[in-house]
Amino acid sequence: KNIKKLKGEENAYRIRLGDYRIGFFIKGDTIIFSRVLHRREFYRYFP
Template structure:
């Protein structure tokens, strides 16, 4: 299934604060979400946003609505589930 990926303002701000090498890897992984939810994607329980993508020590928190993926945050793993 093909998805449209969009980032909220906070997600863009989060990405700018991440070191360049990690940021490039994260952008590559986020781009991969357009094709399908493959990779290390997990549906979260009792948490909003509903999904997370794991990439090293970083977590991409997002929701899926129809054919769109909305990315809310890109945070370090120790801050992701607070």
């Protein structure tokens, strides 16, 4: 429910956690956590 695939990006996803977003990539069997940002900054700096 809180995990969504980002449009325009092949392997990029986000998790909603209150006012914060966690950005990560999935490559094969590996999850690579990239950013934890406030929602107003998230879409500027991720991916």
